[in-house]
Amino acid sequence: MKSFTHKNIRVEFESTGGIESCYILPDFKVAFDTGKCPDALIDIPVVFLSHGHLDHASGISYYFSQRSLRKLNPGTIYVPKSVQKPLSKITRLWQDIEEFDYKCDVAGIEVGDKIEIKKDLHVMSVRANHRVSAFGYVILKTTKKLKKQYLHLSGRQIARLKEHEDIFEIVEIPIFAYSGDSTIEIIRENELMRNAAVLFMECTYIDEKRNVERARKWGHTHLDEIISEANLFKNEKVVLVHLSRRYSPRYMQSVLNRRLTEEQKKRFVYVD
Numbered sequence: 001m002k003s004f005t006h007k008n009i010r011v012e013f014e015s016t017g018g019i020e021s022c023y024i025l026p027d028f029k030v031a032f033d034t035g036k037c038p039d040a041l042i043d044i045p046v047v048f049l050s051h052g053h054l055d056h057a058s059g060i061s062y063y064f065s066q067r068s069l070r071k072l073n074p075g076t077i078y079v080p081k082s083v084q085k086p087l088s089k090i091t092r093l094w095q096d097i098e099e100f101d102y103k104c105d106v107a108g109i110e111v112g113d114k115i116e117i118k119k120d121l122h123v124m125s126v127r128a129n130h131r132v133s134a135f136g137y138v139i140l141k142t143t144k145k146l147k148k149q150y151l152h153l154s155g156r157q158i159a160r161l162k163e164h165e166d167i168f169e170i171v172e173i174p175i176f177a178y179s180g181d182s183t184i185e186i187i188r189e190n191e192l193m194r195n196a197a198v199l200f201m202e203c204t205y206i207d208e209k210r211n212v213e214r215a216r217k218w219g220h221t222h223l224d225e226i227i228s229e230a231n232l233f234k235n236e237k238v239v240l241v242h243l244s245r246r247y248s249p250r251y252m253q254s255v256l257n258r259r260l261t262e263e264q265k266k267r268f269v270y271v272d
């Protein structure tokens, strides 16, 4: 598997467009997309599915079956509501084929739903723009922040005020986002995607042989669009993923090297 770490965000992942997508955040015990269900996914109790294309979702039955075999609780896979029924049916059919019952929890969610994964962490679904109904996801961390009007105060003043006034507010900070498969609209339309500390951004096509028009037709994003709208991205790191199999990692690195400014190279990265 590939591996990426930025500050306290560690992601282990499989990612080739049309082949396999699975992003695991082991420290948060959460994953996005099952891919073909790599072994490391089986330990993860909560998975969010971006959409039903096979490269993102084919591991769904294997995931539940393996968790049952290993005597783990069934785990939950959250999916866009529109595919909840057919995906549940698939897991049911596979149990019939195996003549063995195990529990499968396929939960349907809507755009904007927020699911708690830890006391101070929620995953929120965001509308993506793809060939089929699809979501992106953002991990939001809840923290307490000093209200704006008190920012200029000294530590001692704050300590004193705290006794009899509510000087803090609760804010949600986007610490991680995943675009799933989508045209660049998911970035244009979602501030949370643009502001997440780490963004895993699909970038399926990277040169003129498969141009922007073609990327858009298939519900994907082209590197040209990411570069021309680079100022939109306020993320500390943008990891470009879901590269088409037609490009070698070496070719991708050479294209990025040629096309990104030195400043952009620090933020927009591709992991071999």
Ligand SMILES: [Zn+2]
Pocket: 017, 018, 021, 053, 055, 056, 181, 242
């Ligand atoms: Zn895909």
Ligand SMILES: [Zn+2]
Pocket: 051, 053, 130, 181
């Ligand atoms: Zn897709």
